[in-house]
Amino acid sequence: MQKEYSIIVGGAAGLGSKKAGNIIAQLFSNLGYNIYVYEDYQSLIKGGHNFSLIRASSKPVAAIRERVDFVLALDEPTAKLHFNQLKDKNSIVYNADKFSFKYGIPVLAGQITKEYGGIDIMQNTALVGAFAKVIGLDWAYAKKVFKKEFSVSTELNINIAQSAYKSSKTLISIPKISNKIYPILSGNQAIAMGALAAGLEAYVAYPMTPATGILNYLSLVDNITVFQSENEIAAANTVMGFSFAGKRAMTGTSGGGFALMNEAIALSGQSETPLVIVDGQRMGPSTGVPTYNSQSDLLHVLSAGPGDFERFVVAPGDANEAFYYSALAIDIAWKYQLPSIIITDKDLCEGTYSCDLEYKSSIKSKLWNGKGEYLRYQNTKDGVSPMAFPGNVKAVVKGTSYEHDEFGVSVEDSKKIKEMQDKRSKKYREFHKEVSKLKGVNVYGNKKSKTAVIAWGSVKGSAIEMAEKLNIKLIQPVILSPFPKKQILKAINGVDKLILLELSNSGQMAKLLSCNGINVTKKVLKYDGRPFTIDQLIKIK
Amino acid sequence: MDNLTLKTTNTWCPGCGNFFIFNALKKAIAKKKKENIVLVTGIGCHAKMADYININSFYGLHGRAIPVAQGIKAGNNNLSVICSSGDGDSFNEGISHLIHAAKRNNNITVIIHDNHNFALTVKQFTSTSPKGFKGSSTPYGSIEDPINPIELMIASGATFVARGYAPKVDHLADIIDKAIEHNGFSFVQVLQPCVTWFNTYQDYNKRVTEYYGPSNDKSKAIELAYEEKLPIGVFYKKNKPSFEDLLLDKNAK
Ligand SMILES: Cc1ncc(C[n+]2csc(CCOP(=O)(O)OP(=O)(O)O)c2C)c(N)n1
Numbered sequence: 085m086q087k088e089y090s091i092i093v094g095g096a097a098g099l100g101s102k103k104a105g106n107i108i109a110q111l112f113s114n115l116g117y118n119i120y121v122y123e124d125y126q127s128l129i130k131g132g133h134n135f136s137l138i139r140a141s142s143k144p145v146a147a148i149r150e151r152v153d154f155v156l157a158l159d160e161p162t163a164k165l166h167f168n169q170l171k172d173k174n175s176i177v178y179n180a181d182k183f184s185f186k187y188g189i190p191v192l193a194g195q196i197t198k199e200y201g202g203i204d205i206m207q208n209t210a211l212v213g214a215f216a217k218v219i220g221l222d223w224a225y226a227k228k229v230f231k232k233e234f235s236v237s238t239e240l241n242i243n244i245a246q247s248a249y250k251s252s253k254t255l256i257s258i259p260k261i262s263n264k265i266y267p268i269l270s271g272n273q274a275i276a277m278g279a280l281a282a283g284l285e286a287y288v289a290y291p292m293t294p295a296t297g298i299l300n301y302l303s304l305v306d307n308i309t310v311f312q313s314e315n316e317i318a319a320a321n322t323v324m325g326f327s328f329a330g331k332r333a334m335t336g337t338s339g340g341g342f343a344l345m346n347e348a349i350a351l352s353g354q355s356e357t358p359l360v361i362v363d364g365q366r367m368g369p370s371t372g373v374p375t376y377n378s379q380s381d382l383l384h385v386l387s388a389g390p391g392d393f394e395r396f397v398v399a400p401g402d403a404n405e406a407f408y409y410s411a412l413a414i415d416i417a418w419k420y421q422l423p424s425i426i427i428t429d430k431d432l433c434e435g436t437y438s439c440d441l442e443y444k445s446s447i448k449s450k451l452w453n454g455k456g457e458y459l460r461y462q463n464t465k466d467g468v469s470p471m472a473f474p475g476n477v478k479a480v481v482k483g484t485s486y487e488h489d490e491f492g493v494s495v496e497d498s499k500k501i502k503e504m505q506d507k508r509s510k511k512y513r514e515f516h517k518e519v520s521k522l523k524g525v526n527v528y529g530n531k532k533s534k535t536a537v538i539a540w541g542s543v544k545g546s547a548i549e550m551a552e553k554l555n556i557k558l559i560q561p562v563i564l565s566p567f568p569k570k571q572i573l574k575a576i577n578g579v580d581k582l583i584l585l586e587l588s589n590s591g592q593m594a595k596l597l598s599c600n601g602i603n604v605t606k607k608v609l610k611y612d613g614r615p616f617t618i619d620q621l622i623k624i625k
Numbered sequence: 626m627d628n629l630t631l632k633t634t635n636t637w638c639p640g641c642g643n644f645f646i647f648n649a650l651k652k653a654i655a656k657k658k659k660e661n662i663v664l665v666t667g668i669g670c671h672a673k674m675a676d677y678i679n680i681n682s683f684y685g686l687h688g689r690a691i692p693v694a695q696g697i698k699a700g701n702n703n704l705s706v707i708c709s710s711g712d713g714d715s716f717n718e719g720i721s722h723l724i725h726a727a728k729r730n731n732n733i734t735v736i737i738h739d740n741h742n743f744a745l746t747v748k749q750f751t752s753t754s755p756k757g758f759k760g761s762s763t764p765y766g767s768i769e770d771p772i773n774p775i776e777l778m779i780a781s782g783a784t785f786v787a788r789g790y791a792p793k794v795d796h797l798a799d800i801i802d803k804a805i806e807h808n809g810f811s812f813v814q815v816l817q818p819c820v821t822w823f824n825t826y827q828d829y830n831k832r833v834t835e836y837y838g839p840s841n842d843k844s845k846a847i848e849l850a851y852e853e854k855l856p857i858g859v860f861y862k863k864n865k866p867s868f869e870d871l872l873l874d875k876n877a878k
C-alpha cells in the first residue's frame with residue numbers, strides 16, 4: 085500500500101511559506117519518504133498568496149493531488165482558500181496571532197516569536213515546530229532537521245520551534261519507512277549539477293523566471309566562471325566565445341529571453357561552435373504569467389534561428405532526468421559542435437524532487453591531433469571537423485557566421501557553398517545515428533494497453549500515476565530533436581487510442597507528432613498556468 | 626605579402642580606409658605571439674578583416690563581436706582579444722554591449738572603423754553620421770544628431786580611450802599596440818574614410834592633428850573629442866583592475 089501525505093503551507097509573500105515548505109519536505113525526506121514539492125507563487129515581492137504543496141510518499145512521486153492531509157496557514161487567506169482541500173477539517177495548523185479559525189490547531193506564532201526576540205518572518209518556524217508535534221515526530225529528530233535547515237540564527241529558530249512544538253498536540257504518528265534517504269533538489273539545481281557533471285566551466289545568463297535559479301545556484305559554486313550579462317543576446321554570444329576558447333559554457337532563460345538568442349543559435353549552427361541553452365518555459369505568450377507554467381515554447385525551440393541547421397533538444401521530465409539530460413546535452417553539443425537546448429518548464433525548474441543522480445558517458449569531442457595545417461572546417465569522412473582552440477602555436481583557428489571554406493574564410497562560390505552544406509549534412513547524419521541509440525522515449529504503465537497517453541516535461545509526474553491507476557500506457561518523449569521517430573513508433577505499436585496531455589492551448593506536441601506522420605486521437609490541454617493534478621487526469625476517458 | 630595576410634581576394638573598394646587599418650593592426654601585432662591573439666569581428670565592410678588576416682578569428686554576428694570577445698577572454702585569460710567593429714555594428718546594433726564592456730572594464734580592445742555609415746548595406750546613416758547625412762534611407766538628410774563615441778566611452782567607464790586616423794598608419798599602429806597592452810577596456814575610434822559612400826579624406830586631411838596624451842582628466846578628454854581640429858591620439862587612460870582580474874580572483878576563492 086502506498087503511504088502518502090500531502091501538506092499545503094501557505095501565506096502572503098514575505099511570510100516564509102517556501103522555507104517552511106522546504107523544512108517540511110526535509111522532515112519527511114529524512115524518514116525515508118520520496119518528496120515532491122510544487123511551488124505556487126505570484127510575481128510580487130510582498131503580499132498576494134503563495135503556497136508550497138509537499139507530497140511525501142513511500143513511492144517516487146512528481147505530481148500533486150487535490151485533497152491534502154494538512155494545511156499550515158501563515159495567514160487567513162491560506163486557511164480560507166485551502167480549507168476545502170482538507171481530508172479532515174481539524175488538520176489545519178494556523179497562526180492564531182493573525183486570525184481565529186473554527187477548526188484545527190492554533191499556534192500563537194507571533195507571541196512565541198516575540199518572546200524569544202525573533203523577527204516576524206520566524207513565525208513560520210513556529211508553525212513548522214508545531215506541525216512536527218502534530219505528525220508525532222519526537223523532538224530530538226525534529227531538532228536535528230531544524231538545525232541543518234536553519235544555517236543562520238540557528239539557536240533562536242530552534243527555541244521558537246521547540247516552544248511551538250510543546251504547545252501543540254499530536255494527531256497522527258508518521259512512521260519512518262526507510263533508511264535510504266535521497267537528497268532533495270529542485271529541477272534547476274539538478275540541471276546545474278548535470279551540467280557540472282559534463283564539465284561545465286562557465287555560466288552566463290540574464291535573470292528570467294523560472295531559469296534564474298540555475299544562475300543563483302551556480303554563482304555559489306567554486307572554480308567555475310559565472311556572471312550576469314547585459315541581456316540574453318550577450319549571454320548566448322558570450323557562451324559562444326567561451327566555446328571558441330575551448331571552455332564548456334551554458335546559458336539559461338525563459339521564452340522571451342530565448343527569443344533574443346535566436347540569432348546566436350543559428351550562429352552556433354553555422355560556425356559549428358557548441359552552444360548550450362536551457363529554456364525554462366513559463367506561461368506565454370510574451371511576458372505572459374511569469375511564475376506559472378506552460379509548455380508552449382516547444383515549436384519555437386525546435387525551429388528557432390534562421391537557416392537550415394540541426395540541433396539537439398531534450399525535454400527532461402523530472403529532476404533525475406534534468407541532471408542526466410543536461411549533461412548529455414553538453415556532451416552532444418561538444419561532440420557534434422552544434423546547439424543543444426534543454427527545454428524544461430516552470431514546475432520542473434522550481435519543483436523539488438527526491439533524487440538519485442547518475443550520469444556516465446563515453447561521448448567525447450573530436451580534438452585536433454596537431455598534424456599538418458589546421459582546418460577548422462575540415463571536410464572529414466564523418467563531417468565532424470576536429471577542434472583546436474586559440475593559443476595553439478600550430479593552429480590558426482577561424483570561426484565564422486558566414487558560409488566558408490575548410491579554413492574558415494567566407495565563400496560565395498556555388499560549388500563551395502554546397503560543399504560546406506553537404507559537410508554539415510554528413511555530420512548531422514552521424515549525429516542522428518548516435519542519438520537514435522540514446523534513450524529518447526520512456527514507456528511506463530501497462531505496456532500492453534491499447535490506450536496510451538503521451539506526455540513530456542513535468543507532466544510526466546502526473547501522467548505516470550494516471551497511467552498506473554487507469555492501467556494504461558504512458559509514452560514520454562525525452563529527446564525531441566532529432567525526433568526519435570523509430571522509438572515512438574515502437575512505443576505506439578498496438579495502440580489504438582493516443583491521448584496527448586500538454587500544458588498548452590494548442591497541443592504543440594501533437595503538431596510535432598503529425599509532422600512525423602503520427603496522429604493523436606485526443607488532446608487534453610491545460611492552459612491556466614497550473615499543473616495537472618492526478619485527480620483531474622484519472623477522470624479522462 | 627607578409628605572413629599575416631591571407632591569400633584571399635580582397636573586396637574592399639580601392640582607396641578604402643580599411644586597408645590602412647588592416648596594415649596598422651598587422652603592424653601592431655607583428656611582434657606579439659600570434660597564437661595568443663584573437664580577432665573578433667561583427668558584420669560590415671570592416672569585418673572582412675577576419676577573412677584577410679592570418680590569425681585566429683571569430684567572424685560573428687552584426688553588433689555582437691563584443692560579447693563573443695568577452696567570452697573568449699574570460700575563457701582564456703592568456704589571449705589578447707581584439708574586436709574590429711563598425712560604427713553601425715557597435716554604435717547602433719550592439720551599443721548595449723559596448724557600453725557594458727566599458728562599464729565592466731573588460732580586458733579587451735575594441736577598434737571602431739568609424740566611416741559614419743552602414744557601408745555594406747549601401748549607405749544608410751548610423752549613430753555617428755552627421756546630422757543632414759543623405760543616405761539611401763534618408764534622402765532628405767538625417768534629422769538626428771550623432772553620438773560622440775569618445776564622450777560615450779568615457780562616460781561609460783572605458784579606461785583607455787583613443788582616436789586614430791586610418792591613413793596615419795604608424796600613429797594608429799602605435800595606438801593599437803598600446804590599447805592591446807592596456808589592462809582593461811581599450812577603445813580606439815578610427816576615422817575611416819569610405820571612398821564610395823562618404824569620402825572624408827580631404828576634410829580629415831585638413832583637420833586631423835596629432836595630440837600627445839594621454840590625460841587622466843575626463844572632461845579634458847571629452848573637450849578634445851569635440852574639437853574641430855580633430856585631435857588623434859590617446860585621450861584618456863586610467864589604471865584600474867579589469868573585469869577578468871576581479872572575476873578570476875573571485876573564482877579562486
Ligand atoms: C542582425 C542584422 N541586421 C542587419 C544586418 C545587415 N547589415 C550587414 S552589414 C550592416 C551595416 C554595417 O555597418 P557598419 O557596422 O558601420 O560597417 P561598415 O559596413 O560601414 O564597415 C548591416 C545593417 C545584419 N547582417 N544582421
Ligand code: SF4
Nearest residue numbers: 638641670744819820
Ligand atoms: S563601401 Fe566604403 S567602407 Fe566599404 S569597402 Fe567600399 S570604401 Fe570601404
